[in-house]
Amino acid sequence: MFREVEAAHQRIKKFVNSTPVLTSSTLDKITDSNCFIKCENFQKTGSFKFRGACNALSQLSIMQKKKGVITHSSGNHAQALALAAELLGIKAIIAMPQDASPLKVAATEDYGARIITCGNHPTDREKAVEPLIEKHGYTLIHPSNDLRIIAGAGTVAYEFIKEVGKLHYIFSPVGGGGLLSGTAIASKHLVPSIKIIGVEPKNADDAYQSLKAGRIIPVKNPNTIADGLRSSLGSNTFRIIRQNVDQIITVSEEEIVAAMQFLLERMKLVVEPSGAVSIAGVLSKQLDLKSKRVGIIISGGNIDLTDFFARLRKRMHLVNQ
Amino acid sequence: MFREVEAAHQRIKKFVNSTPVLTSSTLDKITDSNCFIKCENFQKTGSFKFRGACNALSQLSIMQKKKGVITHSSGNHAQALALAAELLGIKAIIAMPQDASPLKVAATEDYGARIITCGNHPTDREKAVEPLIEKHGYTLIHPSNDLRIIAGAGTVAYEFIKEVGKLHYIFSPVGGGGLLSGTAIASKHLVPSIKIIGVEPKNADDAYQSLKAGRIIPVKNPNTIADGLRSSLGSNTFRIIRQNVDQIITVSEEEIVAAMQFLLERMKLVVEPSGAVSIAGVLSKQLDLKSKRVGIIISGGNIDLTDFFARLRKRMHLVNQ
Numbered sequence: 035m036f037r038e039v040e041a042a043h044q045r046i047k048k049f050v051n052s053t054p055v056l057t058s059s060t061l062d063k064i065t066d067s068n069c070f071i072k073c074e075n076f077q078k079t080g081s082f083k084f085r086g087a088c089n090a091l092s093q094l095s096i097m098q099k100k101k102g103v104i105t106h107s108s109g110n111h112a113q114a115l116a117l118a119a120e121l122l123g124i125k126a127i128i129a130m131p132q133d134a135s136p137l138k139v140a141a142t143e144d145y146g147a148r149i150i151t152c153g154n155h156p157t158d159r160e161k162a163v164e165p166l167i168e169k170h171g172y173t174l175i176h177p178s179n180d181l182r183i184i185a186g187a188g189t190v191a192y193e194f195i196k197e198v199g200k201l202h203y204i205f206s207p208v209g210g211g212g213l214l215s216g217t218a219i220a221s222k223h224l225v226p227s228i229k230i231i232g233v234e235p236k237n238a239d240d241a242y243q244s245l246k247a248g249r250i251i252p253v254k255n256p257n258t259i260a261d262g263l264r265s266s267l268g269s270n271t272f273r274i275i276r277q278n279v280d281q282i283i284t285v286s287e288e289e290i291v292a293a294m295q296f297l298l299e300r301m302k303l304v305v306e307p308s309g310a311v312s313i314a315g316v317l318s319k320q321l322d323l324k325s326k327r328v329g330i331i332i333s334g335g336n337i338d339l340t341d342f343f344a345r346l347r348k349r350m351h352l353v354n355q
Numbered sequence: 356m357f358r359e360v361e362a363a364h365q366r367i368k369k370f371v372n373s374t375p376v377l378t379s380s381t382l383d384k385i386t387d388s389n390c391f392i393k394c395e396n397f398q399k400t401g402s403f404k405f406r407g408a409c410n411a412l413s414q415l416s417i418m419q420k421k422k423g424v425i426t427h428s429s430g431n432h433a434q435a436l437a438l439a440a441e442l443l444g445i446k447a448i449i450a451m452p453q454d455a456s457p458l459k460v461a462a463t464e465d466y467g468a469r470i471i472t473c474g475n476h477p478t479d480r481e482k483a484v485e486p487l488i489e490k491h492g493y494t495l496i497h498p499s500n501d502l503r504i505i506a507g508a509g510t511v512a513y514e515f516i517k518e519v520g521k522l523h524y525i526f527s528p529v530g531g532g533g534l535l536s537g538t539a540i541a542s543k544h545l546v547p548s549i550k551i552i553g554v555e556p557k558n559a560d561d562a563y564q565s566l567k568a569g570r571i572i573p574v575k576n577p578n579t580i581a582d583g584l585r586s587s588l589g590s591n592t593f594r595i596i597r598q599n600v601d602q603i604i605t606v607s608e609e610e611i612v613a614a615m616q617f618l619l620e621r622m623k624l625v626v627e628p629s630g631a632v633s634i635a636g637v638l639s640k641q642l643d644l645k646s647k648r649v650g651i652i653i654s655g656g657n658i659d660l661t662d663f664f665a666r667l668r669k670r671m672h673l674v675n676q
Contacts, residue, residue: 054375056397075623076377259671287671295664302396302625302656335623342663343616350580350608 035274036223038181039188039216046088046186049121051077053190055197058301065316067323070201072194075305075335079141081262082190082213082333083114083177089186090175091118099124104172106130106152106159108261109138110308110334111177116145127172129162135261137338156252156265178210179268188216194329195224202326205312207333208232208241208282209263211271217331218278229280233315235259236284240266241275245282259287262308262334283321285314293317297332309334356595357544359502360509360537367409367507370442372398374511376518379622386637388644391522393515396626396656400462402583403511403534403654404435404498410507411496412439420445425493427451427473427480429582430459431629431655432498437466448493450483456582458659477573477586499531500589509537515650516545523647526633528654529553529562529603530584532592538652539599550601554636556580557605561587562596566603580608583629583655604642606635614638618653630655 053076061069074082091103102125105115112128119126126147130139131154143149152162167174176183190213191204204221208214214232221228234241238256250272256264267275275282285293290307293314297305305313309332316323316330374397382390395403412424423446426436433449440447447468451460452475464470473483488495497504511534512525525542529535535553542549555562559577571593577585588596596603606614611628614635618626626634630653637644637651 054377056375059399073623078380080623259667288668291664291668291671294667295660298625298660302394302401304619304623304625339616339619339663341666342660343612345662346580346615347609347612350612 035185035219038185039192039220042085042089042185043189043192045092046085046189049088049118050085052193053077055194056301056303060300065323065328067325068327069316069330070194070198070328071330071332072190073303074190074331074333075303075309079110079113079117080334080336081110081114081309082187083110084117085189086180086183086186086212087111087114087118087175090180090182091122091124093182094124094173098173101171101173102127103175104128104163104166105175105177106163107177108134108264109142110262110336112142112147113138113145113336115175116142116147120146127166129159131159135336135338137340138336176268178212178265179270181270183212184215184219184270184274186216187213188220190331191217191220192224194331195221198329200225200327201228201329203229203231203321203323204329204331205231205233205315206331207263207308207311208234208275209308210265211241211267211275213331213333214279215271215274218274222278230278231315231321232275232279232282233311234282234284235263235290235311236286238263239284242282242284244272245276260290260308260311262306263311283315283318285311285318289314289318303332304335304337305332306334306337356502356506356540359506360513360541363406363410363506364510364513366413367406367510370409370439371406373514374398376515377622377624381621386644386649388646389648390637390651391515391519391649392651392653393511394624395511395652395654396624396630400431400434400438401655401657402431402435402630403508404431405439406510407501407504407507407533408432408435408439408496411501411503412443412445414503415445415494419494422492422494423448424496425449425484425487426496426498427484428498429455429585430463431583431657433463433468434459434466434657436496437463437468441467448487450480452480456657456659458661459657497589499533499586500591502591504533505536505540505591505595507537508534509541511652512538512541513545515652516542519650521546521648522549522650524550524552524642524644525650525652526552526554526636527652528584528629528632529555529596530629531586532562532588532596534652534654535600536592536595539595543599551599552636552642553596553600553603554632555603555605556584556611556632557607559584560605563603563605565593566597581611581629581632583627584632604636604639606632606639610635610639624653625656625658626653627655627658
């Protein structure tokens, strides 16, 4: 499937940001390794999801484009598909759960997509879209299990390794598994000796459980701050991850917040909880990374700072009086 | 003085981060121009000040290094000098005003500097350091008016223009004037046609007033959220700015916060109020930038996110119960 990643890279490069790779001497000191951070929080729409969305929509037939596309997403895939659809002049319908971040819902609407609200349980999402597909002939663009989405997500690691060269390890978050699958395909082809590490919240450890059991075990009540990682592996992502990923590790909620705090305070990067789990995995020291070259993918940066700015403005007015 | 900037660049390059330049299609659309953002919030210690500190300390005599250095600063120069001194094995004493950000005070102490607390009025700072210089023979490293500090600050624009090529405009914040002076020296030499724009808070508009009057008019009660810009021009920075800067524009407190919000929410960059004033100046549309190549310097990213994370953890524990 590496050729699909290469083709995706060619197909989407005029739409996507080639995101920067940053380093941090503090992080290197803490981990006793050489870390490289691929910043997909700087991607358009604030997450890597825009890559897969562009890749999938670019490949639709004229008839499919005319009828429109549909998906379900808690936020990042929603925004990504909405913008990609807007750029390509395609109608997009997005089912978003009731507990989705209001900021992500607003951004998705801003890009011109039509939102339908569904329940919070993972299976509610699919129930919401199926009748609409039947009725209107929309094409479903699944947020993670679609092979075009996986190939698009693989362009993150493709670009990353082309820029920094050989890595010993690459850490990626895992939710539905699209990013981890794409990362594994691109990385193992470019650097066969690389170790692929998926990191997920302990409170949504379906990838860990599924790999251990040898079959898909969907997450039941994912109670994690990492809203982008509450979904479960699908048939394609499970197969690809099982074949190509070396290890899945899990991190606690506190480890996720501490990683996010490190990134915001020390590295000045706005990162969402789901985006910070890969750094949390590195900082958790479950693997011996001594003197290794370690690639870390930060998947997105869409957090709600409304409160922070409301308080800042309030304090400012108090001072200015 | 351009040679001093070039020499500083050579002298400090092994210590400093060569910070990335970012672009934003949203910002380009809003401003109808081509913006390049030099991110000194990614500099070591979180601001451009580290460049000047390294340049100044590298040039001390053996005797001066042995006796130690002293300065006064509300935070960014304090942290920068503390780390530069630590790296070079020099003792550093820093006078910080009572109203300095506790986070900046803690960071300065972490780098091993000795802190002395002084009053909040700009003149209190100098009163605090003078007797110590007399008694112990410390070398004063002024945060902005020192020519070695100015040359170090000039390496920001030097690196910036070497990377992105010719610019029509360059926007820099102005507080004590070290960054704006260095920016003007480096930029005018590399691109003689470039327009240098200094941006400062309306509530601390001493540079604007001083240039209008033709003499230094120190700021009296700077009531601005941009804590790094409450200081006034000095003899050197006034002279350099008067000769080389095309225009000083001012921005309101709300414009500063809105710019900061744009940078955090849309560009995923943690930027402090002082660091955001240059973007605020661009967004204020006081200048016609249509189709121009515009360089914008973000000077630093040291904001206090303690509250934000305390609230996040609290919310997380509520959810996890």
